[in-house]
Amino acid sequence: MNAFVTGGAPISQRTWIVPRHAPLTPAPSGDSWFVTRYADAMSVLRNPLVGPTEPWTAIARVGQRAGRDFSGLANLLQGMLFSPNDPDHPGLRTLVRKALAQSAPAFAPDVVSAVVRDRLATARRAGQVEAMEDICRAIPTAVMANALGISLNTVQAIRKASLSIFPVYARALPLTVLAELEADAVAAESAILDELSKAEGGLAALVALNDAGFGFSTRTLAxxxxxxxxxxxxxxTGLFGNMILLLHLNRDARETVAADRGLIAPFVEEAVRYAGPMRAAAPRVALADTTVGEQPVRKGDMLLVDLEQAHHDPVAYRDPERFDINREGPPNMAxxxxxHACLGAALGRLEARIFLDAMLDEAPMVPVKPGLEWERHVSFRRLQRLDVAFEA
Incomplete structure (x- = not known):
């Protein structure tokens, strides 16, 4: 078995409380279901009678009972475009889609490639770097900041708030933790509102489109x-780190794709399936009585979709634990x-392909420390640290 799986990746850190790739299995709470098979996961994500949960409603109730204000945290959570079920959701997605389209020149391949290659060249000159921060996070941060016209300080404020926001989807949090998240959320929102008041780059397109016909509030835009x-x-950030590791652990695949750059896209798709950045989809809730696979599901039941298991389902993918750039099988759901599909899927794939192409032009990156440090995160599949050196 590939060392990416056996050497400490999240897939081996988890304790499976249900049989892998099993039919829907009830959680101990009795009102939730574990979804681990590819076909069932696909059914849940496509089912119009199933929608994402909206954790901000529970947070608002907690704040009301405790006499605390968590409106900053609630506002940012409502921005998760994979979550809202409210009537404004389609309009907001249309606004964001149009703003991204108008900002396309800032995300053009040559612009992104310049950022990627400059960062890799800087890392190569240094000889040895901590790749997760100096490469994997630095590249998408620079691309996004340049495209939207926002400062790196604002990106850092957003990052601080975002790192702790996903556990809200998984469990109830104590008031002290919610208060800390609220402080980070308020700081991030304040920084974004300041950027919106100046509205440069991609933000200018967003504001102009909103003023021209959508009419959402500034806090909603934030x-x-x-x-x-x-x-x-x-x-x-997570995907780039996994791709560095996959290239190191699969030298034959590296040589093959280096010789035939037409295989870059298949490599990226296999990387996303095999070691995608998201370990699980946002929890879903049945909006009406429905059926998933063979299992009737009642209105109000939670559905916990495990993307890791679904993407390693042997019914969907032959020999799923093997990394194979020539893999046949259904499309991934990453x-x-x-x-609620990701509006930036095309951009994410573009950046990943450009990143891979640039890495293939550089000397291979080799981990220089024994063992791998993985984040134990409810949602992200990501290396915490990856010290690398460039081969001579």
Whole structure:
């Protein structure tokens, strides 16, 4: 088995409380279901009778009972475009999609490639770097900051708030923790509102489009800027680190794709399936009685979609634990599906392909420390640290 799986990756850190790739299995709470098979996960994500949960409603109730204000945290959570079920959601997605289209020149391949190659060249000159921070996060941060016209300080404020926001989806948090998240959320929102008041680059397109026909509040715009930066930076940070490791552990695949750059896209898709940045989809809730696979699901039941298991389902993918750039099988679900699919999927794939192409032109990066440090995160599949040196 590939060392990426056996050497400490999140897939081996988790304790499976249900049989892997099993039919829907009830959670101990009795009102939730574990979804681990590829076909069932696909069914859930495409089912119009199933929608994402909205944790900000529970946070608002907690704050009301305790006499605390968590409105900053609630506002940012509502910006998660994979979550809202409210009537404004389609309009907000249309606004963001149009703003991204108008900002396309800032995300053009030559512009992104210049950022990627400059960062790799700087790392190579240094000889040895901590790749997760100096390469994997630095690249999407620079791309997003340049495209939206926001400062790196604002990106850092968003990052600080985003790092702790996903556990809200998984469990109830104590008031002290919610208060800390609220402080980070308020700081991030304040920084974004300041950027919106200046409205340069991609933000100018967003504001202009909104003023021309959408009419959403400035706070609403701020929450979606938060999500765009979070999605555009944090997911690619994880994917880039995994790709560095995959190239190191699969030298034959590296040589093959280096000789035939037409295989870059298949390599990226296999990397996303095999070691995608998201370990699980946002929890779903049945909006009406429905059926998933063979299992009837009642209105109000939670559905916990495990993307790791689904993407390693042997029914969907032959020999799923093997990394294979010539793999046959169904498309991966890493960027979501249906009404809440990732709006930046095309951009994410573009950045990953450009990153891979540039890495193939450089000397291979080799980990220089024994063992691998992985984040134990409810949502992200990401290396915490990866010290590398460039081969001579």
């Amino acid at each position: 929450r979606y800027v938060f999500f765009l930066v979070l999605a555009g930076v944090e997911t690619l 960027f979501g599906l249906g009404a």
